[in-house]
Amino acid sequence: MAMGIIEIKDVSKSFDDFVVLDQVSLDIVEGDNLVIFGRSGTGKSVLLKCIVGLMQPDEGDIIIEGKNILSLSEYELNELRKEIGFLFQGSALYDSMSVKENLEFPLIRNFKFTQQERDEKIINALRKVSLEDAINKMPAELSGGMKKRIGLARTIITEPRIILYDEPTTGLDPITTKEISQLIVDLQKDLKVTAVVVTHDLICAKIVADHAVVLRDGKIRFQGNLNELSSSEDKFLKNFFSTDFVEVNNGNNYG
Amino acid sequence: MKSRGLEHIVRRSPTLTEFFLTVAGLSTFSLAFFRSVFVPPYEFGEIKKHMDELGFKTLPIVTVTGFIIGLVLAMQSQPVLVRFGAESFLPAMVSLSVVRELGPVLTAIIFAGRVSSGIGAELGSMRVTEQIDAMEVSAVNPFKFLVVTRILACTLILPILTAYVIFLALIGGYLAMLLFQDMNFQYYINSVFRALEFTDYVPGIAKTFFFGFIVGAVGSYKGYTASNGTVGVGKASTSSVVASSLLILLVDMVLVKVTLWLWA
Numbered sequence: 464m465a466m467g468i469i470e471i472k473d474v475s476k477s478f479d480d481f482v483v484l485d486q487v488s489l490d491i492v493e494g495d496n497l498v499i500f501g502r503s504g505t506g507k508s509v510l511l512k513c514i515v516g517l518m519q520p521d522e523g524d525i526i527i528e529g530k531n532i533l534s535l536s537e538y539e540l541n542e543l544r545k546e547i548g549f550l551f552q553g554s555a556l557y558d559s560m561s562v563k564e565n566l567e568f569p570l571i572r573n574f575k576f577t578q579q580e581r582d583e584k585i586i587n588a589l590r591k592v593s594l595e596d597a598i599n600k601m602p603a604e605l606s607g608g609m610k611k612r613i614g615l616a617r618t619i620i621t622e623p624r625i626i627l628y629d630e631p632t633t634g635l636d637p638i639t640t641k642e643i644s645q646l647i648v649d650l651q652k653d654l655k656v657t658a659v660v661v662t663h664d665l666i667c668a669k670i671v672a673d674h675a676v677v678l679r680d681g682k683i684r685f686q687g688n689l690n691e692l693s694s695s696e697d698k699f700l701k702n703f704f705s706t707d708f709v710e711v712n713n714g715n716n717y718g
Numbered sequence: 719m720k721s722r723g724l725e726h727i728v729r730r731s732p733t734l735t736e737f738f739l740t741v742a743g744l745s746t747f748s749l750a751f752f753r754s755v756f757v758p759p760y761e762f763g764e765i766k767k768h769m770d771e772l773g774f775k776t777l778p779i780v781t782v783t784g785f786i787i788g789l790v791l792a793m794q795s796q797p798v799l800v801r802f803g804a805e806s807f808l809p810a811m812v813s814l815s816v817v818r819e820l821g822p823v824l825t826a827i828i829f830a831g832r833v834s835s836g837i838g839a840e841l842g843s844m845r846v847t848e849q850i851d852a853m854e855v856s857a858v859n860p861f862k863f864l865v866v867t868r869i870l871a872c873t874l875i876l877p878i879l880t881a882y883v884i885f886l887a888l889i890g891g892y893l894a895m896l897l898f899q900d901m902n903f904q905y906y907i908n909s910v911f912r913a914l915e916f917t918d919y920v921p922g923i924a925k926t927f928f929f930g931f932i933v934g935a936v937g938s939y940k941g942y943t944a945s946n947g948t949v950g951v952g953k954a955s956t957s958s959v960v961a962s963s964l965l966i967l968l969v970d971m972v973l974v975k976v977t978l979w980l981w982a
Contacts, residue, residue: 517851541857555852557844569856572759621856 468493468625468657469514474523475681476509483509484520485681496651496658498668498689500703501678507661508552510678511627514659515549516540527625545573548623548656552630554614556602562589563598566617573621588616591653592646608639615643619650626650628660632667644670677703740939740961747939751869754862761867768871776832776879783828784883787820788812788890796898805899809906810913812891817914817922821884823970826929829876830962834937837868838958841941842951850942865938872934877926884922921977928973929966936962 469491476484483506491497501507512518514525516532525532530543556565566585570576576584589595592612602610611631618626628647632640644667651658660671668675668689675692677685677700685692685700692700792812799805841864844850853860892906937958944954 512851515855517854537859541859544855544857547855549852549855551848551852553847555848557849557852558847559840568853569858572858573856 467491468528469659470524470526471510471514472524472526474510474513474520474525476506476513476518476520482681484513486523487678487681487683488523489676489683489686491657491659493657494651494655496648496660496671496673498660498662498672498675499678500662500668500675502703503663505678506681507678508629511549511629511659511661515544515547515627545621546624548618548621548626550611550614550618550626550628550631552633554602554610556605556610556613556617558602560602561598562594562600562602562605562613565602565613566620569617569621584620588620589613591619591650592616608635608643611635611639611643612646615646615650619654622654623656625657625659628658628662630662630664631660632662632664637666640664640666641670643667647671743943744935744939744961747865747942748935750861751866751935754859754866755870757862759862761863764863764867765870765874768868769875772833772871773875773879775836776829779828779832780825780879780883781886783824784821784886785890787824787883788816788887788892789894790890791815791820791887792891792894793897796894806909808895809891809909813888813910813913814918816884816887816891817918819922819970819974821887822880822922822926822929823966825880825883826876826926826933826966827963829872829879829930830933830936830966831959833872834933834958834962835955837872837934837937838941838944839951839955841865841868841938842944842954843941845942845944846947846951861942865942868938869931869934872937873927873930876930876933877923880923880926917977917981921973921981925970925973925977928969932965932969933962936965 467490469489471487471489471491474484474487475482483504487506487510499507499510509518513520514527514532516535519533527543528546530539532540532543535543556562557568560568563585566588567581570581570584585598586595589598592615594609594612594616597605597609597613602613605613615631626647631647632643635643647658647660647667648671650656658671660667662668662671672689675685675687675689676683677692679699685695685697695701792808795811796805796808799808799811841850844864850860850864853863888910892901892903895901895906940954940958940961941951944950946953
């Protein structure tokens with residue numbers, strides 16, 4: 464039986480009087496692709512940032528690979544973070560560095576590779592996202608889709624065991640959305656990673672998801688697979704998904 | 719009763735509240751700097767890179783300013799000294815003014831305008847576009863990589879720039895004197911160095927380390943804690959200049975008093 468690589472236990476988080484997460488509990492199984500849905504402002508990104516230690520929950524525990532991240536020292540947390548990749552919504556490429564320097568940054572600081580080994584890893588990562596030619600470009604010279612791909616290459620270059628994706632396809636056209644989504648699936652197969660994907664995008668979800676979670680009012684409203692979700696009789700879930708599912712089911716071969 | 723009155727004033731004045739919040743935040747930020755600065759890794763490459771960038775960025779403007787300070791100071795002072803029959807003191811007056819006060823403070827203010835705003839905008843932009851978060855997630859301490867290196871670079875480069883400005887101001891002063899009288903350069907230099915003592919050089923240059931620290935710390939603090947998107951970046955940039963210039967003048971006042979107390 465697969466083990467829970469990420470365990471979220473009764474996590475709550477508020478900003479002033481606004482409750483974003485309210486006693487959320489979730490087990491994410493190793494090797495699983497979990498998609499988290501929800502309307503804007505329902506705490507999806509906050510949950511991801513809590514998982515990686517960028518935000519501290521007000522209550523609850525987050526256990527990754529058996530370690531409660533809330534009780535780790537800075538050194539221990541950084542050691543754990545080497546096992547986790549995070550793709551930011553806006554890619555978050557360092558705009559003062561070239562693509563090569565962006566990819567090299569975590570390798571230089573966290574690992575003891577030779578320059579040759581680093582160069583090989585950079586080329587391999589860029590090859591995976593089909594952007595070898597962009598190696599010497601600056602982030603300002605890249606399109607939105609290219610930035611996402613380079614962000615993805617930077618995320619996977621350290622070969623993490625867990626990858627967290629914060630809206631990986633937002634703002635992209637449907638074709639690029641499908642390409643990025645397929646890339647996420649391919650990476651999961653190649654690298655055997657556990658992925659948590661926060662998205663509004665049903666095209667992406669259909670391609671990527673093994674399981675799905677729907678957040679509403681800070682609580683988990685649904686947990687299961689996409690077929691169960693699409694056939695749910697819950698009024699909120701129907702409203703949330705109905706139109707898009709029609710479009711997706713009519714328009715692609717990924718179902 | 720008195721404390722309630724003070725609380726009332728602070729609550730009713732957002733500017734005052736913001737000022738106290740900035741002072742508190744900056745103090746905590748500075749403490750974090752001193753806790754991090756001696757802990758490895760040291761990022762010497764980044765410090766050198768920032769020193770190069772900041773030095774080159776400021777060089778043209780401080781070159782012009784340094785030259786003009788000396789020139790204008792000598793031109794303004796000459797008629798006054800002639801009135802008192804003390805024209806021969808002009809080289810001494812220019813050198814003392816430039817070395818003790820004008821050189822360090824004006825260089826620091828210009829440096830603040832040029833560099834503090836740049837640091838505030840750069841780090842602010844990195845904050846709002848999640849680049850700082852990305853660095854943290856990569857298991858790299860962004861405070862050490864971005865903030866400590868910039869503060870150190872500012873602290874180390876400003877004294878060098880100040881020495882350069884002082885040198886140019888003295889040259890400017892000599893050229894101004896040539897407008898009024900035929901003065902031998904050797905005589906001018908001798909007069910300048912006769913007037914200056916150890917207690918003039920050391921405090922003048924030493925305080926620029928504090929000013930450099932202020933410029934780096936304020937710019938970094940404002941940028942690192944920026945929020946609210948591009949509006950926040952703009953605010954971080956402008957408030958960095960205002961806060962660092964004000965702090966430079968306040969700290970200068972304190973340091974002058976300390977210097978006089980130590981060497982009087």
